[in-house]
Amino acid sequence: MSATTLEDVISSKQVEELETVTIRFAGDSGDGMQVTGGQFTSTSAIIGNDISTLPDFPAEIRAPAGSLPGVSGYQLNFSSRDIRTPGDEPQVLVAMNPAALKTNLPDLEPGGILVVNTDEFNANNLKKAGYASNPIEDGSLTGYRLFKVPITSNTLKALENSALPFKQQDRCKNFYALGLMYWLYDRPMEPTVKWVNDKFGSKPEVADANIQVMRAGFNYADTTELFTTHYKVGKAKIKPGKYRNITGNEATAIGFIAGAQLTGRPLFYGSYPITPASDILHELSKHKNFGVKTFQAEDEIAAIGSAIGASFAGSIGLTGTSGPGVALKSEAIGLAVMTELPLVIIDVQRGGPSTGLPTKTEQADLLQAMFGRNSDCPVGIVAPSTPGDCFEMAIEAVKLATKYMAPVFYLSDGYIANGSEPWEIPSIESLPDLTVQFRTETEGFFPYLRDEKTLARPWAVPGTPGLEHRIGGIEKKHITGNVNYEPDNHDFMVRLRAEKIQRMQQDIPDIEIFGDKTGKVLVLGWGSTYGAITTAVEQLRDQGKSVSSAHLKYLNPFPKNLGEVLKSYETVIIPELNLGQLAMLIRAQFLVDAVSFSQVKGKPFKVSSLVNKIKEFL
Template sequence: MAIKPLCHSQKSDLEQGENLGEGASLFFSKWQDERVAKPVLSLNQVTIRFAGDSGDGMQLTGDRFTMDTASLGNDLSTLPNFPAEIRAPQGTLLGVSSFQLHFADHLVQTPGDAPDILVAMNPAALKANIGDLQRGATIIVDKDEFTTRNLTRVGYLQNPLEDGSLESYKIHAVPLTSLTVAALSQLSLSRKEAERSKNMFALGLLTWMYHRPTASTENFLKVKFSKKPEILEANLLAYRTGWNYGETTEDFSVSYEIAPAKMPPGRYRNISGNTAMAYGLIAASQRSGLKLFLGSYPITPASDILHELSKHKKFGVISFQAEDEIAAIGSALGASYGGSLGITTTSGPGVALKSEMIGLGVMLELPLIIIDVQRGGPSTGLPTKTEQADLLQAMFGRNGESPVAVIAPSSPSDCFAIAMEAARIATTYRVPVIILSDGYIANGSEPWKIPEVDSLPDLHVEFAKSQENFQPYLRDPKTLARPWAIPGTKGIEHRIGGLEKADVTGEISYEATNHDLMVRARAAKVAGIEVPNLAVDDPTGEADVLLLGWGSTFGPIASAVEMLRNNGEHIAQAHLRYINPFPRNLGDVLKKYSKVIVPEMNLGQLSMLLRSQYLKDVIGYNMVRGLPFTTSEIVEATMEVLHG
């Protein structure tokens, strides 16, 4: 494989590159204008995976490529995948961090099954990811990292770049590290510091390959390193050198274009699930007029919601980092008692700790939002991997008959709407609401059509007013909610607590029939929460088999349904965003289809609920690998049911 040495034109570009700042972008666009010599192929879609050591900056690289891709108008979906260790031993399989991005000129539902192109920054990244590639895929590796030491560390006895084992792939072995170091030699950086910019070299190369715009990443770097001019210069130089490398070397003979996807008109941005959740909560606070109070304890993969909300104090947001999970939800419940929108964010182990306080919320009948960004369990489990195995915990993980509302977003951007829905349900029915997000949609991202503020739901709430003979447990006949009676309101002073309440008066009551009445009243209140009917997508009306999912599996299921229909199969799809209560028409929908397949990233928790509530023997399709389903897995499972 011939790699051109730094050619003359590139060298002169580098010299010009010393003039950073305003002129830099102009200079860079000049490169783009000159890019006419190599053929350009059009593609409909591409899946790229960036993989490297957890210290190699792969998440940042993936994020930047995603932003540049989003702004070009492609539809996309991402899958960050990283180890729980912040810096696992360098160069080991354990330490491999990756970021997968699927983008296309059409609707994208998943981060892609198999990458078309893998960028592997070291032998560990190659070894950990090669199994996911199909033959013919493109692999770009940092050749410099393929040393005997690094190879043996991950169990390669021979160099796979040389032993022919990668013959069925298109390999680009690029001396990424040494090219980056050479390009930065004019700066007074140590070799180690210079090497850190190699991810920007890789990003520049891929940016060239797929004709992504460069201005946004350049601006991003300028802001990020505004106080470190030397590091900024290094990153910009590496980025441009990578771009230039693609343009000038023979190794890369073709580049690709992917036309923008046809999306409904409007203004768009790319958004991750955790950011969308935080924005949805702020929007709920604004639309309800309630102060947003977040009580939270850091936990992967939910902490980014705490981080995001903490940035927005000018919305009156109070973000309180508590001493533990219990204090986090306790403070949220206390704030809710005082008339704020009380929220706590966590993951499965945190929900376990919060159980008793959720039960108190049920008893006090106060609004409370609990966001569970699920991860692999049980116990500490797989902190950075996704799973849907907290469903039954959310439903039943408390002492006594303790019903709460349970809802689940179906994509990263849906987290915005689901947060507002949680606020509607919590404040209307005075009940704890658990949102089941998960690591996949929390960290994954997609383009989002930004809603008009006026189109957001009105969440206005009425508190109990000053009155005589106030009855704290007198229910609204329609919603069965009790009054939200906040301290500071004259004449309605009253005492509440975790002991059983007498109907209407709210006084302590150990009376048998009252307890039975109150248990049923709390259950009826949650069962009566108004939720939209379940929409079924069954275009021909001839389907006999329904694919029914909940939460983050929407993308892979929808993608599989599309593929099945393209192959002439009749298949219906429906997706549950509301789990407690279920949509009113769910029973009828289940009856209509002779076979119902329920894919879940657990061992059949929704299946269990459906069987017990509707006596429908649904067919579970269950995997718990810490990763979302691929489209082809669901296609295969469905074909099995369709045709045996």
């Protein structure tokens, strides 16, 4: 079977040029929407669009089929210009069943394209979704461009001659939807063909069926009268370089492998499965040939305990979790602070408190990272701003932890972790040298003797002759490290530990300004809100407004110039996916009357809501 070429298509139907499109695929959690979205994303990136994605799936692995809680979605924004968010409102919604329509329709923009799988709009499914009448027949969807496609039956028809059992044939229907969308947005099918063949290499009949169904979907759109127009989204002007599509969790995993390699020490990852951080464990466990040791611990405490033990023994100790896991690790983080060992704690934040919204995003663990331990217990905190940025910030976390012999928090979140974007692959030469040197000289050795500049104590690992020493959670005597309860020594050591973290500032770059160095409004953000904030500020600046933005990737300590920057604007607005945690820190530390703009819906900010908020101060 030969593919319909794009030329054939272009000759037969109208083509319209678009700059940016946001599509959302929605279906049952077993319908393969994440794969469909992922494939559309990869193909769009490969043909030169800029992309940004937002997977959105339920916490339940398979909620009852057809039910509202079981709906899984994948939104992607692709464009011929530089984009930084997955888009506020989709212009296109593919709904594989009534439940998917019900939960996603409110987001679809008025007049948007709506493709529905009519086969699933039966009485049973309509009832499960809570529809009294069939929306695709009762005229309630007239505000949209509705395309009714019998996706399931067309899929089965395409596989008439396949030997696959019915259930497996049925599971190919997401590729039919993908084929439809490939035609509608003028994408080649070859990258997906290659992916399917690689993925199902050992099951050629499954690979063939998926490819056949995708082509059937493509051809259906091409040949029926249903679709009269298809759309072209040109190549974006992207900085020259070599790219790959990457999710935050992938970039985090390989970033830490890289960080450890740059130090010359093996990586040890102690972790306990938790959404949305588990993918980091999965990814790292694949790379044992880098000397990476992954340890799936019995609980969160053992996970961090093992990482601290590994650090003591000379590895790069890393532990990863989400907010509830951090709560369990708190005491052990204190131990790492007291024993001054390098350690990185990954927190892929999710909606809380307690179990909260396991698969949804939030930025509400900042104060937990900052203060969530007994006593004065300072740690370094970094936060990646985009999926690709995870790679760089992982390396930064390793650098600060090893150079200052201290724990460092790495605050990612569900949005960054599962979202993806094209990532410019850095050259190996551009990566910093982080070589660590263990103390081996016995002359003049004391476990708590310090480097004058960084205040780091020596890293003397078991196995080194003559440096046998004992560390622990009890207060240390300055220099000797012996157990000590003297009031003045304790006062001194508490301040010293704080000062050591503060001195990380020496290795933290100044915060950069997007826009003007002074003006009416500065929008200050941190972590995953980077894309939405920058896009909002860019739009307002295009309208000539006096607004700039700055984004914090280092939250403890703050960059040296932050205080100056904050004083250079009439108003500082701090949008966060929490109830104002960064705003609280900024107000406390800089006495700036910053305006907090909060949202905690388990979803990223929409650009439009940021624009509206900022306008209030212009």
